Amino acid sequence: MHIHWFPGHMAKAQRMIREQLSLIDVVIELLDARIPISSANPIIAELVGTKPRVVALNKSDLAESARTTEWIQHFRGLGFTTVPLDAASGKGSKELVNKVELEASEKIAKLTAKGIKGRAVRAMILGIPNVGKSSLINRLLGTATAKTGDKPGVTRGQQWLKVGKNLELLDTPGVLWPRMDDQEVAFKLAVTGAIKDDIYxxxxxxxxxxxxxxxxxxxxxxxxxxxxxxxxxxxxxxxxxxxxxxxxxxxxxxxxxxxxxxxxxxxxxxxxxxxxxxxxxxxxxxxxxxxxxxxxxxxx
Ligand SMILES: Nc1nc2c(ncn2[C@@H]2O[C@H](COP(=O)(O)OP(=O)(O)O)[C@@H](O)[C@H]2O)c(=O)[nH]1
Ligand SMILES: [Mg+2]
Incomplete structure (x- = not known):
């Protein structure tokens, strides 16, 4: 699905994501491993704030592996847990789930100390169009035990997917808009297929x-x-x-x-x-x- 981003769309997407973020423990930010800069949303840091974030470099099967290693080191150097991913085949999705759970362990420990036991980690996926959000959800759904049903606070129609024992994933990803201010970025988005073919x-x-x-x-x-x-x-x-x-x-x-x-x-x-x-x-x-x-x- 492709979206033409108008200021109104961006404002709405931002509002929805902020609302959903209040429910979750860890953000899974999907970037395209071929273009980790160009596939990033320009205000992601502000949107996510201090919430733990795991960066997944998706479509790593299409990227140069030496470069992916460089990128992982780069992000890790900045303090982000970062994993390579191929959401189409599922390669790396297990490690991603492990990392997401690890990222939330401090919060879960705090809840346990307060007497709230066995609370699953809640996560959502964020990324620009075509980066592989639905593919990842489908992959994780393969291992999902059940939809956990409506829970208070979740937007109508949205559900939590239970992935394994300890993780709940929001079934609708947050669709972020790409950077659009730079010709070089626009070229990379177009050539990798992130922008609809008829608008460039x-x-x-x-x-x-x-x-x-x-x-x-x-x-x-x-x-x-x-x-x-x-x-x-x-x-x-x-x-x-x-x-x-x-x-x-x-x-x-x-x-x-x-x-x-x-x-x-x-x-x-x-x-x-x-x-x-x-x-x-x-x-x-x-x-x-x-x-x-x-x-x-x-x-x-
Ligand atoms: N080669 C490859 N293709 C992928 C990968 N993840 C997603 N795709 C493909 O990228 C396209 C967009 O994926 P989709 O999950 O619909 O992206 P979304 O718009 O973010 O939900 C589809 O054709 C997927 O099959 C991946 O890791 N490797
Ligand atoms: Mg999708």
Missing amino acids: DMEKVILKLLEILRENYSSRLRERYKLSEEQLPEDTGELLALIGAKRGCLKIGGVVDYEKVRRIILTDFRSGKLGQFTLDTPAQLDAPEFDTVPADERHF
């Missing part, structure tokens, strides 16, 4: 992607599109045409079907057929452009 200029996105591929991943590009012999053209438009011709994406008269070849490249990129990619790196955070985010809105 696909032609520009593909040309930029081809530039990155040619500069930094030329052997993968050659291998995937059987370009071993050819010189890779400097001009990305020409490169696109070359791939189209190689792929046989031609219209009547032998003209390259650009629409089709763009779609192929985008699908290959998103599905991992061009290999694993991480487009955000911790080193980027030192770059001056990130000073445009006010310090109190940063969570890195």
Whole structure:
């Protein structure tokens, strides 16, 4: 599901999330492991406040594993419990549950000391569209013993899912809006599929992607599109045409079907057929452009 974010939507999402947060012990923040900066909500730190937060780097199967390790170290250095995750296959979800329970152990101990025994840890998932929130819930649901039924304070229609013995998860995730103020971020959101395909200029996105591929991943590009012999053209438009011709994406008269070849490249990129990619790196955070985010809105 994709949402066009208008100020009204953001205000409503924020209000709902704040309301739900009052019920929970631990936040599970889902980030896209390929773009941990660009997939972060700009006011997450303010929204979550002092509530314990576990960062899950999802789609780690599509990200460069060495980079994911770097990111995990980075977040851990900032004091966040951080785990790699592949919500589609479920890899890492057990560790995530363990970490969430651990994060709440202090609070549970306090409750126990007050005589409230056996209270489950309450958690909710937050993340931008398409980051894998529903996939994670479905994965955890596979191990859920039962829906725990309506409980006071939960928005109508919402339920707690009991995951294992000690965890209750809100069945509706908090949908956060992405950062939208930066062209570089917008490109990364578009190319990874976080923004709906019809609201950005696909032609520009593909040309930029081809530039990155040619500069930094030329052997993968050659291998995937059987370009071993050819010189890779400097001009990305020409490169696109070359791939189209190689792929046989031609219209009547032998003209390259650009629409089709763009779609192929985008699908290959998103599905991992061009290999694993991480487009955000911790080193980027030192770059001056990130000073445009006010310090109190940063969570890195
Ligand atoms: N490869 C891969 N795909 C994933 C992963 N998690 C989710 N997806 C895919 O990403 C897309 C969006 O996932 P979804 O759970 O609907 O995202 P939501 O909008 O945050 O609820 C779907 O096509 C999922 O199959 C993952 O860890 N790895
Ligand atoms: Mg969803």
